[in-house]
Amino acid sequence: MDFLNYFGNVFTPYHLMLLFGGTTAGLILGALPGLSPTMAVALVIPFTFHMEPASGLILLGAMYTATVAGGAISAILVNVPGAPANIATALDGHQMARKGRASEALHYCFLSSFVGGIFGIIILIFFTPPLAKLALKFGPTELFWIAILGITVIGTIGNKSVIKGLMAGLFGLAISTIGDNPMLGEQRFVYSEHMESGIHIVVALIGLFALPQILTLLEESGKSKVGTYALSETKWITSLKYNVTRIKALSLGSTIGAIVGIIPGAGGQIAGLVAYDQIKKTSHSPENFGQGEPDGIIAAESANNAMVGPSLVPLLTLSIPGSPTAAVLLGGLLIHGLFPGPDLFTVHAEVIWTFIDSLIVAQVFMVVIGLFLSRHSGWIMKVPPHYMAASILVLAVFGTYSIQSSYSDVLLMGVLGITMYFASKLGFGPAPVVLGVILGPLAEDNFLQGKLIGEAGDGIFDYFFTGTINLTLILATLGSIAYSVYASHKMNKRVMLK
Amino acid sequence: MNINKSLIKKAAITVASTALLLSVAGASFADYPDRPIGVMVAYNPGGATDFQARIATLASAKEKDGKALSVGQPIYVTNKPGAGGRKGWNWFADKAPSDGYMLAAYNVPHFIAQSIVFDTKYNINNLEPVGNWGADPAVLIVGKDSEFNTATELVAYAKKNPGKVTVSGAGKFVGHHIAHLQLAKAAGVKLTYVPGKGGVGAMKLVKGGQVKAGFNNLSDAARAQGDIKILAVADLERHAFLPDVPTLMELGILVDNSSVNFRGLMVPKGTPANVISHLEKTVPVMFNDKKTLGKMKQTNSPVRIMTRNEVIAMWKERQSALTELLKDLK
Numbered sequence: 012m013d014f015l016n017y018f019g020n021v022f023t024p025y026h027l028m029l030l031f032g033g034t035t036a037g038l039i040l041g042a043l044p045g046l047s048p049t050m051a052v053a054l055v056i057p058f059t060f061h062m063e064p065a066s067g068l069i070l071l072g073a074m075y076t077a078t079v080a081g082g083a084i085s086a087i088l089v090n091v092p093g094a095p096a097n098i099a100t101a102l103d104g105h106q107m108a109r110k111g112r113a114s115e116a117l118h119y120c121f122l123s124s125f126v127g128g129i130f131g132i133i134i135l136i137f138f139t140p141p142l143a144k145l146a147l148k149f150g151p152t153e154l155f156w157i158a159i160l161g162i163t164v165i166g167t168i169g170n171k172s173v174i175k176g177l178m179a180g181l182f183g184l185a186i187s188t189i190g191d192n193p194m195l196g197e198q199r200f201v202y203s204e205h206m207e208s209g210i211h212i213v214v215a216l217i218g219l220f221a222l223p224q225i226l227t228l229l230e231e232s233g234k235s236k237v238g239t240y241a242l243s244e245t246k247w248i249t250s251l252k253y254n255v256t257r258i259k260a261l262s263l264g265s266t267i268g269a270i271v272g273i274i275p276g277a278g279g280q281i282a283g284l285v286a287y288d289q290i291k292k293t294s295h296s297p298e299n300f301g302q303g304e305p306d307g308i309i310a311a312e313s314a315n316n317a318m319v320g321p322s323l324v325p326l327l328t329l330s331i332p333g334s335p336t337a338a339v340l341l342g343g344l345l346i347h348g349l350f351p352g353p354d355l356f357t358v359h360a361e362v363i364w365t366f367i368d369s370l371i372v373a374q375v376f377m378v379v380i381g382l383f384l385s386r387h388s389g390w391i392m393k394v395p396p397h398y399m400a401a402s403i404l405v406l407a408v409f410g411t412y413s414i415q416s417s418y419s420d421v422l423l424m425g426v427l428g429i430t431m432y433f434a435s436k437l438g439f440g441p442a443p444v445v446l447g448v449i450l451g452p453l454a455e456d457n458f459l460q461g462k463l464i465g466e467a468g469d470g471i472f473d474y475f476f477t478g479t480i481n482l483t484l485i486l487a488t489l490g491s492i493a494y495s496v497y498a499s500h501k502m503n504k505r506v507m508l509k
Numbered sequence: 510m511n512i513n514k515s516l517i518k519k520a521a522i523t524v525a526s527t528a529l530l531l532s533v534a535g536a537s538f539a540d541y542p543d544r545p546i547g548v549m550v551a552y553n554p555g556g557a558t559d560f561q562a563r564i565a566t567l568a569s570a571k572e573k574d575g576k577a578l579s580v581g582q583p584i585y586v587t588n589k590p591g592a593g594g595r596k597g598w599n600w601f602a603d604k605a606p607s608d609g610y611m612l613a614a615y616n617v618p619h620f621i622a623q624s625i626v627f628d629t630k631y632n633i634n635n636l637e638p639v640g641n642w643g644a645d646p647a648v649l650i651v652g653k654d655s656e657f658n659t660a661t662e663l664v665a666y667a668k669k670n671p672g673k674v675t676v677s678g679a680g681k682f683v684g685h686h687i688a689h690l691q692l693a694k695a696a697g698v699k700l701t702y703v704p705g706k707g708g709v710g711a712m713k714l715v716k717g718g719q720v721k722a723g724f725n726n727l728s729d730a731a732r733a734q735g736d737i738k739i740l741a742v743a744d745l746e747r748h749a750f751l752p753d754v755p756t757l758m759e760l761g762i763l764v765d766n767s768s769v770n771f772r773g774l775m776v777p778k779g780t781p782a783n784v785i786s787h788l789e790k791t792v793p794v795m796f797n798d799k800k801t802l803g804k805m806k807q808t809n810s811p812v813r814i815m816t817r818n819e820v821i822a823m824w825k826e827r828q829s830a831l832t833e834l835l836k837d838l839k
Contacts, residue, residue: 053554057563057586150719191592194704196626196681198592207599208591275713330733331713338709342555346564348807350732416589417596460703464719467675467701 017364033073034376041081045410047094048078064347068366095280096315099287103307118250121381127313130265131320146325151461156484158454183447205419219441221407222428232396264310268317286314551597568798579795602631609784617771640792641773641815646744647688660741667698677711677723685724688768
């Protein structure tokens, strides 16, 4: 119960101020497309140079927690996910907003983030040593099968037609191979110097989601019904009462998020999507998803915040980050001479437990500030579409440029976005494309590594098809495909009956 | 009309004062530096090169009794990551201003090896070093439960089992890859190189037992000794962080210091001579700041401060050694 002893350190005026500032800034930065949690944490690290180690980490932890939740704000209100982790939130969240239920959707988002976040930190506090050992078992083959399992989700995410979903996913996988490949040490498909460093995930995210949204808003602004949606204010207590009854969505989301978080390299980016896919598949009324089903938000948001705590497990014990943001956080630890490993919890116990305790308090700040902001969400929904389009465009360009200070990224974002706008007219959705961009390198790099290792050992086939984790993942992949076929068959029958 | 008149007046004043300011800025060009200086880092924020660059430049604006102690202006870091550093360095050699207000961090042997293997816009001839702050040798490591306890045992096993020994490293054409090539050549063995996702990814493969061995940064390996065994250092001398670990040379495996990861600052060719001479004098002083050295020590970052001339010699030596080593790979 070490962690209980250090709560006092969190409740100093200075640390509470850092938590408040970090959370508020994190929610706002997270809501801006392009400023993903990874970027936000990287931006703050230089400031922590001059702070005490514990204070610096408290600020970084608060930013991490809040940006992950903040990305949902723009996903819900303007259909532009703030970060890849929030893609699944946009699918039902924005539909709810369009039906005038924006504040309600935001309530579910923050309440579920809180539940998932606390669950993740409990896992971090109590199960770190055994889970760290488990994390090490995920080598190239295991990660390859995880990527394949993720790809089975593509067909069912955000598209009415499975075939179109798969085609969009394939396009995403294809463009993910552009640029430098670290395994081969070669550049591929670089037809102009702008494509030299490939398609960054966040560039794809902004282009594919934000630009079509801007063009759609401009279309709407010309029509007589000036795009303000009907608004109904829901009291947060009403949302809370409903939210706590959604036990299945909450527990499924939190569990999946925690598992994905522990696996190093899988990236918390897919936690929300996998949870969304699972809740949809196991729902009694899967046809409601994509139309504004609260369970979609609840599962996705509890999952992506449940990922935060466990992604620190392999980081703090083995110096292996569980998510891209955790990787940046590693830099923040090293700068203060805090080297991950067993020493961290003994020699630096005070710093590290204060940090973990502050994560719990940060969750409380996040939910309170988030619910407060939700009350004013109506203001954003009332902005006339042409103003909205202009502001999103500014943010999209600024956000894209700021990722790698690269003008090429802005051009790529523009090209992808305009292509996506026309493709969306033909019924293709952006979510499978982004998922393809995320999973492509995960599958390819790990396959290449596994191939090299397998060839040096007993052969590739042996290496990929033995081991408990590999076989479990292969079975899960087959199960996921079989279930998709079965579920879509069942759904068609139900729709026919209606 | 009144409003308009005052607006025009204001606008005129603004334009005039801006022009005045600009002319002042132009006139004072001789007094380099008169505004903050940027450092371009070709890797992601939070990585080793990034945070070391930030620490190394902490003391740039320090002054005493109104007199600058080192460079004389604050230094900020800007990141242009991508393509293993190629993106940032291409930009730096091709597009960065050569007025001394944009410096870049270099990583040797990475950028030199890349300029040999790939069609890059940079090479040692169009870049000018101004000082070196760190040197991180590659070390040969194995997992904690590995059957190998010395580099000699590992080499003996590799001789009997060609290609069976998998060796991870941070990527292709970086220090770890060079060290692997040198080891294979010097010991006359065939090894299988497995590029990891950066140094962290390569280390994970060793800790998880997915590969038999690996080359990694001395600084990272030194603090991971609970999970790995360090067999040898690929440098000319033993390192202060690991006094008990022999060099490969000592074991009779003739691997020199070609793979050591040197980090420092440079400017593009065409930078005025007075700017280079100012930086050449003040940059090593900045690296030698007491607080900076303390932070470097705290973060386990191995420091090796070198002057411009020492770096020029080191670059040239690396260029010929790497050309020879990479000849067969092209």
